[in-house]
Amino acid sequence: MTNAHKDALFVLVKSLSKSEKRQFKLYVGRLGVNTDAKFLALFNLMDKIKVYDEKLILENGIVKKAQLSNLKAHLYKQILVSLRLNPVNQNIRVQIREQLDFATILYQKGLYKQSLKILDKAKATAIENEEKNVAYEIVEFEKLIETQYITRSIPDRADELAVQAKQLSAQNVITSKLSNLALQLYGQMLKIGYVRSDEDIKRVQKYFEKHLPKYNIEDLGFREKLWLYKAHLWYSFLTQDFLSCYKYSSKWVDLFYENKEMIYLNPVFFLKGNHYLLESLFYVKYSSQFKETLEKLEKIVGSKEFPDNDNIASLAFLYINLNKLNLHFLEGNFDKGLYLVKIVEYGINKHKDRIDQHHVMVLYYKIACLYFGYGDNKTCIQYLKRIINNKNLKMREDLMCFARVLSLIAHYEAGMDYHLEVQLKSTYKFLLKMNDLHAVQKEMIKFLRRLGDIFPHELPNEFQKLYDELKKYENHPYEKRAFLYLDIISWLESHLQNKPVAQIIKEKAMSVTR
Secondary structure (H helix, E strand, O other): OOOHHHOHHHHHHHHOOHHHHHHHHHHHOOOOOOOOOHHHHHHHHHHHOOOOOHHHHHHOOOOOHHHHHHHHHHHHHHHHHHHHHOHHHOOHHHHHHHHHHHHHHHHHOOOHHHHHHHHHHHHHHHHHOOOHHHHHHHHHHHHHHHOOOOOOOOOOHHHHHHHHHHHHHHHHHHHHHHHHHHHHHHHHHHHOOOOOOHHHHHHHHHHHHHHOOOOOHHHOOHHHHHHHHHHHHHHHHHOOOHHHHHHHHHHHHHHHHHOOHHHHHOHHHHHHHHHHHHHHHHHHOOHHHHHHHHHHHHHHHOOOOOOOOHHHHHHHHHHHHHHHHHHHHHHOOOHHHOOHHHHHHHHHHHOOOOOOHHHHHHHHHHHHHHHHHHOOHHHHHHHHHHHHOOOOOOOOHHHHHHHHHHHHHHHHHOOOHHHHHHHHHHHHHHHHHOOOOOHHHHHHHHHHHHHHHOOHHHHHHHHHHHHHHHHOOOOOOOOOOHHHHOOHHHHHHHHHOOOOHHHHHHHHHHHOOO
């Protein structure tokens, strides 16, 4: 039996909505000759079964094993054609491509003037909607037709097309360089992580300055500016300059609000820009602006005009709920955030085919933190186990590390001393495999390791020692990020002041006026 996630056709069939399945069957039967087609029988069978099973398909007698691969490929193509015809998927980008296809057909039939007329309209639409790659492709096609000396449409046509091609080419080169830079910086983030030393800073800075193309901001269009802000944003994240992250994520989101039609043409970039803005606001603890940004995002996503498809629905669920959890962390209202747990659990199950495991684990970590702040340490531990016990997951080591450190703290708070000893040994084994462990993590492990030898009356003094030690790193350029995963300072203050950790965080939030 093959895993459903490994069979592309099965995943595609299961991703279809009821209306899309109905449309596909209407599309297949439009001429009346396909109603008994083998690929339709295969579609109906795949629609019924819950798990992809090649043996079951062959037993149904739809197709022989030697022909199955070709039949699946044919069905896959037919589903895509049907989806392309669906009005829901008819956005500007698809419409431009469709017009280009029509123009190609007319050209092949020798109807050159009709082809040029369609190309001219498609080009204007492409330029208006910042689709400069396809606009350049259209200009090159126009040049191909004109160079055959058949139409002689306009005397200065050659000069006009040459200028257009040069301008679009220059803009596309800038876009390509900026998108390459943004992608490479994002790749460094995933591969190496945040900078941890002055040497790392110099290396990233040198790379950024070397690959950032020269530009005049006034000459840049929407798409070029978007990639420019993305490149700066990833550079800022790499260097842990969170104020700069806020600056460029704000520029990213403002760019969409200044060009509102782009929100609906590029909804994924709009959602991601808002997520990075909210993430930056969370890091710099601008709670009031965080709340306003989140509410504004929810309002737009919930509007009738906002595009609605599976991918967008999954991203909207992920970003909105992740940041709703973060809002409760900022305000210290852990009890008021518990209603989100069922929503998140339901959403994870609903969107499991489109949300990667890393983001699922981040959601579990956030829920664990929510329960920890609420004081329900045992439930906190249960969610952390989902992360710690996930052996098949390749994720950033820092999330795995802090999941284990928080688990140690939760075991201590829950009075599970025996389990604490087991957790300590397991965490040590894991940490030995990690590269360049942060000072904050080292201090926490040292403290937790000594807990078994500390008498109750000595605890306040030991908490104070750890607090004084960790305070040194709170604003350290390379160590401060540790506190973003786990607010250890507030946890220590809760013990020193004999207050719940939620109250400590709430008091801090109220003191911030931004």
